Amino acid sequence: MPLRxxxxxxxxVIYQVYPRSFADSDGDGVGDLPGITAHLDHLEALxxxxxxxxxxxxSPGLDVGYDVSDHAAIDPLFGTMADLDRLVAEAxxxxxxxxxxxxxxxxxxxxxxxxxxRSSRTSEHADxxxxxxxxxxxxxKPIPPNNWQSLFGGGAWQWEPRREQFYMHIFLVEQPDxxxxxxxxxxxxxxxxxxxxxxxxxxxxxxxxxxxxxxASFASNPPLVPQxxxxxxxxxxxxxxxxxxxxxxxxxxxxAELRAIVDEVPGRxxxxxxxxxxxxxxxxxxxxxxxxxxxxxxxxxxxADALADAIDEREAAFGPSRWPAVVLSNHDQPRQxxxxxxxxxxxxxxxxxxxxxxxxxxxxxxYYGEEIGLGDIHVPRKEIVDxxxxxxxxxxxxxxxxxxxxxxxxxxxGPNGGFTTGRPWLRMAPDLATRNVASQSADPDSxxxxxxxxxxxxxxxxxxxxxxxxxxxxxxxxxLAYRRDAPGxxxxxxxNLNAEPATVxxxxxxxxxxxxxxxxxxxxxxxxPLDGATLDLLPREAVILRAPLSV
Ligand code: NOJ
Numbered sequence: 001m002p003l004r005x006x007x008x009x010x011x012x013v014i015y016q017v018y019p020r021s022f023a024d025s026d027g028d029g030v031g032d033l034p035g036i037t038a039h040l041d042h043l044e045a046l047x048x049x050x051x052x053x054x055x056x057x058x059s060p061g062l063d064v065g066y067d068v069s070d071h072a073a074i075d076p077l078f079g080t081m082a083d084l085d086r087l088v089a090e091a092x093x094x095x096x097x098x099x100x101x102x103x104x105x106x107x108x109x110x111x112x113x114x115x116x117x118r119s120s121r122t123s124e125h126a127d128x129x130x131x132x133x134x135x136x137x138x139x140x141k142p143i144p145p146n147n148w149q150s151l152f153g154g155g156a157w158q159w160e161p162r163r164e165q166f167y168m169h170i171f172l173v174e175q176p177d178x179x180x181x182x183x184x185x186x187x188x189x190x191x192x193x194x195x196x197x198x199x200x201x202x203x204x205x206x207x208x209x210x211x212x213x214x215x216a217s218f219a220s221n222p223p224l225v226p227q228x229x230x231x232x233x234x235x236x237x238x239x240x241x242x243x244x245x246x247x248x249x250x251x252x253x254x255x256a257e258l259r260a261i262v263d264e265v266p267g268r269x270x271x272x273x274x275x276x277x278x279x280x281x282x283x284x285x286x287x288x289x290x291x292x293x294x295x296x297x298x299x300x301x302x303x304a305d306a307l308a309d310a311i312d313e314r315e316a317a318f319g320p321s322r323w324p325a326v327v328l329s330n331h332d333q334p335r336q337x338x339x340x341x342x343x344x345x346x347x348x349x350x351x352x353x354x355x356x357x358x359x360x361x362x363x364x365x366x367y368y369g370e371e372i373g374l375g376d377i378h379v380p381r382k383e384i385v386d387x388x389x390x391x392x393x394x395x396x397x398x399x400x401x402x403x404x405x406x407x408x409x410x411x412x413x414g415p416n417g418g419f420t421t422g423r424p425w426l427r428m429a430p431d432l433a434t435r436n437v438a439s440q441s442a443d444p445d446s447x448x449x450x451x452x453x454x455x456x457x458x459x460x461x462x463x464x465x466x467x468x469x470x471x472x473x474x475x476x477x478x479x480l481a482y483r484r485d486a487p488g489x490x491x492x493x494x495x496n497l498n499a500e501p502a503t504v505x506x507x508x509x510x511x512x513x514x515x516x517x518x519x520x521x522x523x524x525x526x527x528x529p530l531d532g533a534t535l536d537l538l539p540r541e542a543v544i545l546r547a548p549l550s551v
Pocket of ligand 1: 067208
């Protein structure tokens with residue numbers, strides 16, 4: 001059974017659902033809320049504690065839902081408010097919390113606020129977005145007010161002839177940034193948040209939360225020194241130090257206000273998605289019931305040294321008193337199941353990566369499909385939906401776009417993997433006949449069975465949920481081994497990243513002195529306890545051992 005204690009935000013496992021791709025209940029080819037509700041049994045059997053739903057609000061869909069045209073409603077594509085209420089109630093019945101995705105930095109250009117704002121300089125919402133006069137005119141064309149860039153490509157300023165002013169957009173032209181210095185914006189957004197809380201949701205993921213505030217004087221960003229080389233230099237965004245278009249001190253006040261509202265009821269939480277910041281800055285925003293993503297680990301290859309460096313950096317940034325979040329995949333990045341290994345070793349690596357995700361210090365975020373080792377799909381150019389890939393990244397779109405990690409979930413080996421009776425909005429993974437939830441449920445050696453066992457072990461071992469972290473073997477010989485200690489219980493995790501067997505000497509006398517009992521292995525064998533000095537690992541094996549600690 002999932003947890004549902006007030007500290008699930010820290011001890012639990014949070015599962016990200018990409019609603020379009022999870023399960024379609026009405027045959028339109030797009031996943032929806034009743035589809036998610038219909039598959040809660042899977043999530044309960046898996047043993048997750050909370051669901052985070054990527055945006056479910058009305059949206060023209062140019063950023064596939066992250067361009068919101070009404071933050072307070074449900075997109076009919078996904079269902080109705082009653083469908084959301086049912087999902088919340090049925091998830092709660094199973095002890096599963098529900099987190100919504102809040103896109104507060106920007107709206108769609110089709111949001112009523114923006115339509116009014118762009119209509120004239122004196123409209124009701126005139127000052128709800130970031131409007132600026134041109135810096136001047138050159139050959140009859142207005143010059144943008146500063147050098148800010150869009151993360152998705154091109155400059156960040158778009159000319160609006162009706163106002164004869166520019167508006168600012170960090171993402172697509174169709175995603176204007178809100179003016180967070182306007183108290184009316186703040187009041188409207190906080191009211192909207194109270195509305196969702198009244199529907200019983202348990203928390204929010206805050207999209208690019210550190211970009212809400214920009215420098216009040218709209219100063220240009222300084223250039224990055226030295227300048228990036230290679231493909232990276234093609235994007236103007238990469239050539240600047242982003243000191244003035246995000247990470248402003250005013251954010252702290254707003255977060256405090258938001259957190260006070262969320263904290264009115266115990267057992268609610270938020271998690272912030274920072275926009276490309278170092279772990280040190282991210283850690284500064286973390287607090288009780290308020291997590292911050294830190295994507296450094298996710299960017300590392302499946303190599304012991306690289307992973308160990310990222311873990312050290314995070315541990316140093318967060319320190320023992322702040323609680324990190326652990327993420328290996330999400331809807332913006334290539335999936336871990338294919339990023340780490342593509343050949344026949346893929347499932348073995350997927351199982352080992354699951355151990356890393358679910359045993360590091362921090363709250364794990366598990367992206368839908370990873371539990372069956374779902375891989376990235378190859379989306380032919382003419383089928384690409386992801387707008388930045390279509391418009392701005394023509395060089396890379398053949399081998400990288402965000403559609404690749406958003407394939408619909410295969411539930412069965414039937415037509416379209418049982419995802420829809422219609423035509424899926426995005427192509428299914430080609431291996432769905434064997435890689436689907438039903439087949440893997442029946443196979444004790446599958447990635448899914450490994451995840452289920454692992455989540456049950458995690459639930460039984462408090463040290464894995466809340467324990468401290470320290471290295472036992474820091475990447476030596478391609479092995480990561482670490483201890484998680486809680487009062488009365490120590491857990492030893494060892495991951496062999498090699499294709500060959502490994503023998504790990506436990507040089508730390510305090511660790512070698514304990515009597516370790518096996519709790520879990522990715523190869524599923526019953527392992528014998530350690531002899532005290534060494535641990536033998538099979539190729540790509542990951543193990544969890546436990547020992548009582550005297551208190
Ligand atoms: C971050 C989201 O994860 C991404 O999918 C989206 O495109 C941008 N924010 C803009 O909302």
